[in-house]
Amino acid sequence: xxxxxxxxxxxxxxxxxxxxxxxxxxxxxxxxxxxxxxxxxxxxxxxxxxxxxxxxxxxxxxxxxxxxxxxxxxxxxxxxxxxxxxxxxxxxxxxxxxxxxxxxxxxxxxxxxxxxxxxxxxxxxxxxxxxxxxxxxxxxxxxxxxxxxxxxxxxxxxxxxxxxxxxxxxxxxxxxxxxxxxxxxxxxxxxxxxxxxxxxxxxxxxxxxxxxxxxxxxxxxxxxxxxxxxxxxxxxxxxxxxxxxxxxxxxxxx
Amino acid sequence: xxxxxxxxxxxxxxxxxxxxxxxxxxxxxxxxxxxxxxxxxxxxxxxxxxxxxxxxxxxxxxxxxxxxxxxxxxxxxxxxxxxxxxxxxxxxxxxxxxxxxxxxxxxxxxxxxxxxxxxxxxxxxxxxxxxxxxxxxxxxxxxxxxxxxx
Numbered sequence: 001x002x003x004x005x006x007x008x009x010x011x012x013x014x015x016x017x018x019x020x021x022x023x024x025x026x027x028x029x030x031x032x033x034x035x036x037x038x039x040x041x042x043x044x045x046x047x048x049x050x051x052x053x054x055x056x057x058x059x060x061x062x063x064x065x066x067x068x069x070x071x072x073x074x075x076x077x078x079x080x081x082x083x084x085x086x087x088x089x090x091x092x093x094x095x096x097x098x099x100x101x102x103x104x105x106x107x108x109x110x111x112x113x114x115x116x117x118x119x120x121x122x123x124x125x126x127x128x129x130x131x132x133x134x135x136x137x138x139x140x141x142x143x144x145x146x147x148x149x150x151x152x153x154x155x156x157x158x159x160x161x162x163x164x165x166x167x168x169x170x171x172x173x174x175x176x177x178x179x180x181x182x183x184x185x186x187x188x189x190x191x192x193x194x195x196x197x198x199x200x201x202x203x204x205x206x207x208x209x210x211x212x213x214x215x216x217x218x219x220x221x222x223x224x225x226x227x228x229x230x231x232x233x234x235x236x237x238x239x240x241x242x243x244x245x246x247x248x249x250x251x252x253x254x
Numbered sequence: 255x256x257x258x259x260x261x262x263x264x265x266x267x268x269x270x271x272x273x274x275x276x277x278x279x280x281x282x283x284x285x286x287x288x289x290x291x292x293x294x295x296x297x298x299x300x301x302x303x304x305x306x307x308x309x310x311x312x313x314x315x316x317x318x319x320x321x322x323x324x325x326x327x328x329x330x331x332x333x334x335x336x337x338x339x340x341x342x343x344x345x346x347x348x349x350x351x352x353x354x355x356x357x358x359x360x361x362x363x364x365x366x367x368x369x370x371x372x373x374x375x376x377x378x379x380x381x382x383x384x385x386x387x388x389x390x391x392x393x394x395x396x397x398x399x400x401x402x403x404x
Contacts, residue, residue, distance in 0.1 A: 091352060169353050195357050
């Protein structure tokens with residue numbers, strides 16, 4: 001009898017443990033389509049930046065690369081940025097097929113910059129940044145989840161095809177990092193925040209923004225890391241109180 | 255005593271019962287064109303490291319251990335594999351955009367550097383999946399090189 005009891009106990013425990021583990025809930029669903037489609041009609045179109053190949057030449061053989069910190073510095077693969085010495089890593093997209101001369105987007109140029117959803121993303125991003133500045137792991141978790149949601153709400157339908165593809169790519173990447181931030185310790189959050197910052201910066205280059213933003217840069221964190229801020233004053237999200245003032249403004253985005 | 259006997263019987267029946275539940279197995283014979291090793295032309299030492307230490311959960315082809323046919327172990331493993339593949343699937347590597355690849359590479363490096371991958375629960379059983387110090391620096395160096403070209 002004793003034997004039986006022990007065996008039963010062991011079996012029951014093993015069974016329970018494994019059942020619980022295998023039943024842990026699967027992926028959270030992403031709600032992509034709910035939410036703010038309000039100020040959608042108004043958006044900025046940076047056609048100046050992306051449409052300048054109306055001559056119709058697409059020499060794709062040689063890809064050009066730009067500096068990740070100074071997008072205006074462009075060169076061949078492996079070359080270094082003339083401003084900061086970093087390797088040119090950002091592939092410059094030879095923009096899309098508009099050799100026929102039709103610039104659909106351009107005619108819709110709007111006075112207002114940014115749109116509701118991209119502004120919500122920026123706000124979410126800044127809140128997250130402030131939580132990291134304050135070394136607040138729990139708050140950053142919540143804000144990461146919020147940001148992942150507002151990223152999913154970005155409506156890309158008003159952009160050109162090439163911009164749509166870029167935005168989708170950016171958003172997909174950013175959502176993943178925001179989700180990771182919602183479930184990690186603060187060191188991991190900061191690692192993900194670095195790439196998230198790059199994603200958001202690239203997004204702003206397409207969507208534009210209502211406010212003046214400052215791109216700030218800390219040369220110490222992970223070989224040099226950038227982030228965006230609404231204020232000119234540097235408050236470092238990668239180090240928080242440990243090195244709050246480390247960094248400088250490297251660019252103004254208007 | 256009688257109660258215990260009844261419980262034991264129920265557990266036993268449940269245990270036998272769940273053995274009949276089928277799960278789909280993560281196996282495929284062919285290496286797709288989008289495969290990470292293929293696309294990046296990994297040298298043989300890197301290739302075997304990746305296959306032994308990563309591919310069981312991060313590709314479309316798992317080398318299953320013998321005990322995987324016993325439920326609920328199967329569930330547990332399949333769960334792990336599908337989570338692993340959702341995060342990173344080397345078989346479908348080249349479907350990712352440049353940005354996503356760079357981002358994944360970075361995470362791979364961080365995970366290996368921090369000894370978070372391969373998972374300890376995996377290396378517990380697959381002792382050969384553990385990276386030695388030299389292996390670790392070799393593979394990190396190689397992945398860093400790939401990342402630099404992104």
